Amino acid sequence: MKESNFHDIINQYFKILGEPFTTPAISYDNKYILNHINEFIDNDFFTYQYIPIIDFSEKKLPLLFIMEIKDGKYIIIKNQSGQLTNLTTELAITPQLIESKNLFSFSSHEKKLSEDGIYQSLLNLTPKSSLFSLPLIVFALLLPLYSNLFNSRLVYSESVSSLLYISFIFIFVIGLEFFIKHIIHEQNIKKIKLNIGIFNRYFVNLLKQASCKSASIKIRTTEASILQLWEIKPQIIYDIGLAILFSFCIIGMLGLYSLLLLAYYAGFIFLCLHIRFRSYKNMLRANSLNYEKSAMYYSLEQKKHELYFANNTHFKQYINVKTNEDEKIKLKLNEANHHWMEVIKVNTFLSMIVMYIASYLAIGDGSLSLASVIAVMIINGRLSSSITGAINRLFMVKTHLFHIKSSINQLTTNPRVHFKVNGITTDSVAHFSAKNLTININGKTIINQLDIEAHSGDIIGITGVSGSGKTSLIKALCGTSAHSSGDITINDVNIDEISQCFFAEKVSYHSGVSTFIHGSIRDNFNFHGVFDNSMIIHITKLCCPTLPISKETLDDTLINDVAASTGEKQKLQLALTLLKKPEIIFLDESTSFMASHDALEFLNLMKKEFELDNAIIFFSTHDVGLTPFFTRHIALSSGNVKSINIAQRYNEIIIPKITLG
Numbered sequence: 001m002k003e004s005n006f007h008d009i010i011n012q013y014f015k016i017l018g019e020p021f022t023t024p025a026i027s028y029d030n031k032y033i034l035n036h037i038n039e040f041i042d043n044d045f046f047t048y049q050y051i052p053i054i055d056f057s058e059k060k061l062p063l064l065f066i067m068e069i070k071d072g073k074y075i076i077i078k079n080q081s082g083q084l085t086n087l088t089t090e091l092a093i094t095p096q097l098i099e100s101k102n103l104f105s106f107s108s109h110e111k112k113l114s115e116d117g118i119y120q121s122l123l124n125l126t127p128k129s130s131l132f133s134l135p136l137i138v139f140a141l142l143l144p145l146y147s148n149l150f151n152s153r154l155v156y157s158e159s160v161s162s163l164l165y166i167s168f169i170f171i172f173v174i175g176l177e178f179f180i181k182h183i184i185h186e187q188n189i190k191k192i193k194l195n196i197g198i199f200n201r202y203f204v205n206l207l208k209q210a211s212c213k214s215a216s217i218k219i220r221t222t223e224a225s226i227l228q229l230w231e232i233k234p235q236i237i238y239d240i241g242l243a244i245l246f247s248f249c250i251i252g253m254l255g256l257y258s259l260l261l262l263a264y265y266a267g268f269i270f271l272c273l274h275i276r277f278r279s280y281k282n283m284l285r286a287n288s289l290n291y292e293k294s295a296m297y298y299s300l301e302q303k304k305h306e307l308y309f310a311n312n313t314h315f316k317q318y319i320n321v322k323t324n325e326d327e328k329i330k331l332k333l334n335e336a337n338h339h340w341m342e343v344i345k346v347n348t349f350l351s352m353i354v355m356y357i358a359s360y361l362a363i364g365d366g367s368l369s370l371a372s373v374i375a376v377m378i379i380n381g382r383l384s385s386s387i388t389g390a391i392n393r394l395f396m397v398k399t400h401l402f403h404i405k406s407s408i409n410q411l412t413t414n415p416r417v418h419f420k421v422n423g424i425t426t427d428s429v430a431h432f433s434a435k436n437l438t439i440n441i442n443g444k445t446i447i448n449q450l451d452i453e454a455h456s457g458d459i460i461g462i463t464g465v466s467g468s469g470k471t472s473l474i475k476a477l478c479g480t481s482a483h484s485s486g487d488i489t490i491n492d493v494n495i496d497e498i499s500q501c502f503f504a505e506k507v508s509y510h511s512g513v514s515t516f517i518h519g520s521i522r523d524n525f526n527f528h529g530v531f532d533n534s535m536i537i538h539i540t541k542l543c544c545p546t547l548p549i550s551k552e553t554l555d556d557t558l559i560n561d562v563a564a565s566t567g568e569k570q571k572l573q574l575a576l577t578l579l580k581k582p583e584i585i586f587l588d589e590s591t592s593f594m595a596s597h598d599a600l601e602f603l604n605l606m607k608k609e610f611e612l613d614n615a616i617i618f619f620s621t622h623d624v625g626l627t628p629f630f631t632r633h634i635a636l637s638s639g640n641v642k643s644i645n646i647a648q649r650y651n652e653i654i655i656p657k658i659t660l661g
Helices: 006-017 030-035 115-124 128-152 160-209 215-277 280-302 312-365 370-412 470-477 500-506 521-527 533-543 566-578 596-609 624-629
Strands: 046-052 064-070 073-080 083-086 102-110 431-441 444-455 459-463 484-490 507-511 584-588 616-621 632-637 640-645 652-654
Touching: 006 030, 006 064, 006 073, 006 102, 046 160, 102 160, 115 215, 115 370, 128 160, 128 215, 128 370, 160 215, 160 370, 215 280, 215 312, 215 370, 280 312, 280 370, 312 370, 431 470, 444 470, 444 484, 444 616, 444 632, 459 470, 459 624, 470 484, 470 584, 470 616, 470 632, 500 507, 507 566, 521 533, 521 566, 533 566, 533 596, 566 584, 566 596, 596 624, 616 624
Parallel strands: 459 616, 459 632, 507 584, 584 616
Antiparallel strands: 046 102, 064 073, 064 102, 073 083, 431 444, 431 484, 632 640, 640 652
């Protein structure tokens, strides 16, 4: 492997990222390419920006970057939790080596697209390479042409060599068609692979912001529908092309009498459209019920341990009610599909009758030879199948388009608070404040004009009975509440102006109802950027000391199925949240499954393990036994808020009174 020149390395870089990239012409200089990189990327969902790397510390290095190894020669380096891997050559990469080199990368930012913009951009991703198969419709004439030759000439020839010679030519041409289609298919697969990567990256961001229920199901619906669409749309064009080609062949062979057959097909098309699209609404409802059913079974799976103790009669009644409408719709669809299939079967017979009548008249008129009847029959059969295929696929496209548009609408309606992509960032957090913080939910004031100040090392406990506003306050403080007002600042910068990457690097949030991602222990640590086996085992042992674990067992079982108590799993979830050593931490009932003494020990252990002495921690809990952990204490109660300094516990300092509904 060799170092690459600038143009090639840029191409390799974006190929690794999975971006549809066009290699710049040699005439473009390096500076122009870096500053106009989006001109070479065919992506409606993301823009890229050139980022020179000045800080060489582990936390500042991106996951993938380019290094100029010598004048005009470049390599690509992957950074995995500080472990640097050379993806271009065998040269070993050390921190000392990169400090003296020119390093740069490209940061991606999602475009602010409207609902229609997302919808249209997805349609634009349909592989254009499929259209190259359109000229191949001429190969569809091979079979009728061969049958016509065989019937009119070869069958009367006494030469076996003529039969073999002509047959070999046709076999060769068919092989050529297969080879060309294979190449086009391979290009389609590569394009769809790129497309689905772009789709997943963009729609994961939609998932973060979506406020609708079952957002994950909406995304899965969109993904399944757009995959079908990318495959079906080119096939419709191909079917229509075939129908036009075969119609011209019919006209050329039957002459004036072709009008009889074409008139039949005009009526047949109208009948097919009516029968197929009559079940359109039922199909939409059936698909909707199918996704609802999937959500129902998923929720039942989450409660599978409780199902052992559920009343069997009530359980069956619940399932029957949920599935009854589904079965009714399925019966209607089965009936509609039955009618559709019967029409296709009847058409096979009727079209042959009309074709034979037209052929009989054409032969009598002398415009068609008797030997060509077989060719006409084959063309007629292919014409029927192309018409029914196009109509059926149009029906499927219309259905998928509805699901895509409907899902995007629900995913983009009333999005959650979204942090700025190009906002302000800072190296360290020294001060946090909230002024005149008010929370109103459904017309009810939960928190009224609360002021909070916090500095490095502060641990602010928030306690109160259920419904007093602990969770609402935590969400308001971390900037994810849609029901709060007031000024929240970090280092005197308003939270609305702070960059999204700052929150990703410096801020952590954990809730008592937080869950693992679906996967193994390793999957969950990898999700949080930890790949080292010894580190994974060490952290897991701290949280689940009795769990038998080694590097060989990290992938064996799903993390939710490991032999650990609920409290131990909660410890592991909290540890995963703290892995990045955040400087601001929001915890909402994060020790709800631990006893007070156990929770105190574990919290102090995590502070030491992840070096969190200078972090600002906001911790809401119903467990007043955790007050020794706090440096300040906000007690939410009916009518006011109290701030208690732990060192002077019995001297209560009243901070601005708020009204609780």
